[in-house]
Amino acid sequence: MIVETQRTLALQCPACQGTQFHEFSIFEVGPQPHPLQCKCGFAHGQVSRTGSRYTIDAFSLAGERVRLIYPAKEFLRARLMSLIEPTFGDTIGFLGRDKDVSEAVSHSECFQFGSDGAELEDFENPDVMYAVLARLQRLAGEGKITCQCDHPSVGIDIYPDRVELVCSFCGSAVVIEASAPYHQERVARLHEIVMEPSSYASLGECLKPLF
Ligand SMILES: [Zn+2]
Ligand SMILES: [Zn+2]
Structure with a gap:
């Protein structure tokens, strides 16, 4: 099972109401937050890792702070997952492979949930x-x-x-x-x-x- 080292995150921005794509290497994400800045200049989130959990801090389109926490296997391996803001259940973005995220953003009604579905073992250590x-x-x-x-x-x-x-x-x-x-x-x-x-x-x- 291959983990892709590049992840793409598409996040909606409450400041400009646009969608900003962020590409990062999984190596760039550690305990120090990796900042996510929209091209409009607004810092609309950050990604960080604590142990084997990944945290995405972002905003809903209404400007409320949203914190989403994912296990490593999901964060690192999902082909495509949607980021759901918990209060209203709105999709605020997508994370996954570049191609799948781009497709999901362009037809955001017909995205697929979840990951590859293959064995999803965590790292042994x-x-x-x-x-x-x-x-x-x-x-x-x-x-x-x-x-x-x-x-x-x-x-x-x-x-x-x-x-x-x-x-x-x-x-x-x-x-x-x-x-x-x-x-x-x-x-x-x-x-x-x-x-x-x-x-x-x-x-x-x-x-x-x-x-
Ligand atoms: Zn060679
Ligand atoms: Zn923006």
């Missing part, structure tokens, strides 16, 4: 998983995750107990376990990940060349 993802994101941001092939293009697939770095050009992959505290420590010590072209390795196996 959310704290370790988030720490591993945060570390990988930082390395990626510094250009320290690369593949030695001609056209490196490294992406990440997330599973309940591990992540896999995959180069979409040559198909090489590195499996990084992320379910036990020592996995987190191992990743914390990494300074760089260089993938061999067309190879399949686990992080344990390729630790040597990394140092």
Whole structure:
């Protein structure tokens, strides 16, 4: 089961009465609130994560504050879900995959609820998983995750107990376990990940060349 790292949130704005799209990486959302600003200038919400729960603070179209809390499995995996303001049951926005959210906004009467419906296991150890993802994101941001092939293009697939770095050009992959505290420590010590072209390795196996 693959978790998409990009999420799209469409939120209605009480200031301009428009719909503003926000795209963010799940790596950007942590205990520090990730601000959501409308193009009209109004700060119409924020997203944050506490443990494995995600909180969206937003406004109803009438300008009332709305707080919505979702478990990680829903927030991270839903193909499309609608954000329902609890007092009147109004839909104030959508969260999910970019394509599905855009479609839902353009025909907002015929959106679908819910997620993919496949196995919805939580991460085995959310704290370790988030720490591993945060570390990988930082390395990626510094250009320290690369593949030695001609056209490196490294992406990440997330599973309940591990992540896999995959180069979409040559198909090489590195499996990084992320379910036990020592996995987190191992990743914390990494300074760089260089993938061999067309190879399949686990992080344990390729630790040597990394140092
Ligand atoms: Zn606005
Ligand atoms: Zn490659």
